[in-house]
Amino acid sequence: MIAHYGYQDAEGEFFITIDTDRCARCDGKPCVAACPRGVFTVEEDPYGETVVAVDDRRRKRLKYECAGCKPAGDRPPLPCVRACPWGAMTHSW
Ligand code: SF4
Ligand code: SF4
Numbered sequence: 297m298i299a300h301y302g303y304q305d306a307e308g309e310f311f312i313t314i315d316t317d318r319c320a321r322c323d324g325k326p327c328v329a330a331c332p333r334g335v336f337t338v339e340e341d342p343y344g345e346t347v348v349a350v351d352d353r354r355r356k357r358l359k360y361e362c363a364g365c366k367p368a369g370d371r372p373p374l375p376c377v378r379a380c381p382w383g384a385m386t387h388s389w
Pocket of ligand 2 (some may be wrong): 331
């Protein structure tokens with residue numbers, strides 16, 4: 297399943313997209329530990345697979361939660377994306 301977490305406002309679209317089929321096969325779920333803001337949680341999906349999701353409390357705050365990883369100038373690789381061995385995660389902004 298392709299899961300989209302985030303929101304749109306006057307400033308833009310702020311979504312994290314996760315291919316949870318890949319998460320189900322991912323040992324250790326390294327994106328969770330890689331995120332300095334604790335954006336991700338591990339949960340069971342409707343099919344009984346263990347996958348990663350964006351924490352409920354952070355879904356409407358992603359622009360702010362991720363600001364430290366996204367400086368206005370040169371942007372280094374995002375810790376969460378870099379940690380993912382399956383290329384399962386993308387950010388819209
Ligand atoms: S590291 Fe990638 S594949 Fe593994 S749980 Fe996180 S997003 Fe899913
Ligand atoms: S960009 Fe940074 S704060 Fe945002 S989810 Fe990825 S690691 Fe976490």
